[in-house]
Amino acid sequence: MSELAVRVSQVAKTYYRDQTPVPVLEHIDLTVPTGEFLALMGPSGSGKSTLLNLIAGIDRPTAGTIEVAGQSLAGLSERALAAFRSRHIGFIFQLYNLIPVLSASENVELPLLLTHLSRAERAQHVRAALDIVGLADRSDHLPRQLSGGQEQRVAIARAIVTDPTLLLADEPTGDLDKKNEEEVLVLLQRLNREFKKTIVMVTHDPKAAACAGRTVQLEKGALAVAPVAAG
């Protein structure tokens, strides 16, 4: 495996609102070594989510290149990009985004439907992932039968079940109370330290950022000098 999990070079992203270009990111250079836990901070509207989406391969940059696990995303077709996400990316949303009609374990199983694993193997992976997030006893619960913190932990299980190269989290604790926030952060830290997961986490919260190994700051579409790393 490459030493760098992510390499972002000279990336720009411009949205168009009724023909008017809205530049969101400009000249972004960022590298994330394998095994790092990086926090991405910045004011609202500075383009944090946009950058995370570009790294996740669910959006394409206007200029520049992005490599994940040594693979450039630029030349990939829609289909190849989907396969890339399936293999390399685990995405954690602020609002959990579990499928409401599926149980916890079925939600976790979803990404595995795209693999060649047998039913038994899938069940095994799902159990392992739910075990890691401490919700093995809730596997039959529907999302609405879970608390917000539990939902987010199921979402994390869904993100790690395929053992992806990279975990991307967009304000994963943004909608949680203190206690649940704490739990989720501890879990992410554990995934980073114990399971050697590379994590890029967008957050507004300096306390959350403190759990990461390094913090970078987005300021009006450009990366500012990172403050001293904490944690």
Place this chain on the structure above:
Amino acid sequence: MNFLRLLLRNALRGRLRTFLTVCGSAFLMFVLVFMLTALSEMDAWQGTAATHLRIAVQHGTGLANSLPITLEPFLRGETIAPHGYCICKLNWFGGIYLDPHNFFARFATDHLAWRELFDEFAISQAHYDAWCAQKDSCVVGAALAAKYHWSIGQRVTVLGDIYPIDVTTEIVGIFNGPTPRDEEVLYFRWDYFDELLGGRKLVGTYWLKARTPEDIPKLKELIDAHTRNSPDPTETMTENEFGQQFMEMMGNVKGLVMNLGGVLLVIMVLMTANTVAMSARERVVEVAVLRTLGFRRIHVLGLFLGEAVLVSLAGAVLSLGISYVLFNVLRLSPAPEYFPYFLVERSTMVLALAASVGCGLASAAIPALRSARRPIVDGLRQII
């Protein structure tokens, strides 16, 4: 968990909505199956008459007028003999047996020619002999006998409506036909019929058999030319053509039914499309999430199309199940006087299922495509 399970879960997400859509499409599909069955029944009656060399002679002005008995010597004479044989009178008696709803065909016919003319019927020699021996007797089809629990020796009275006579005959024979439909007939003797009418010698139609297919046009020409300048001109035609005059009356009906069926399908598509569009709108974020997980556009397309097909197939299966039980098992008929049988045919079922799959696909196509093509980031931000 697998894709089918995911489809089912999605379909059952808005239970009431799905239930109403299934019921709606089941209802429309029931009407469609009903109409198709009516058409297939019409065709079935016509179809039974297809293959024979039988020729019908009717009055040139239509079936309402009788033919003169004076035509018979000509038909039996040497002009016709080289081309046709087995001359047989056949009068549609109509009438009422116990109740106007008890519909089946009743004919007065020449018993002596009948057996050869209708050689697709199987009747035992003993039964046939009994019919020939007794003037006020009749033979009935096996299905008909079973339907009314008739047995040999029983007397059956049919009240006349076309003719001012009531006919009571004793059942002396039961015959079998190629299909139960062909057995929905009672034949009694024309000589008895004429006796009851006081010897007025009213002949509804003359029937005969062409010796070869090539004789058919000859017979038409010979017979119609013979009567052309008489007060009672004739129209000679094959059995198929004879049947078609009834079908032609229904020809317009057939076109109408087809158009109505098309309208029903359009309504069904619009109804399901509405449901799919609503649920696609609700699932914008979910679709974006699925695609973030690595699901492809084709998967999204498949999920929506599959769900719509599932729902409309459920409606079709429901309606086919109900129709099958009503019409094929319980043997109910919406109009027994026209349709003694109202059987949903296998081809109708296949057509209905195919139509419902088509409807599902058509109704989901646009919402499914829109969902599949929406950029993931737009979906996550719910920019619709």
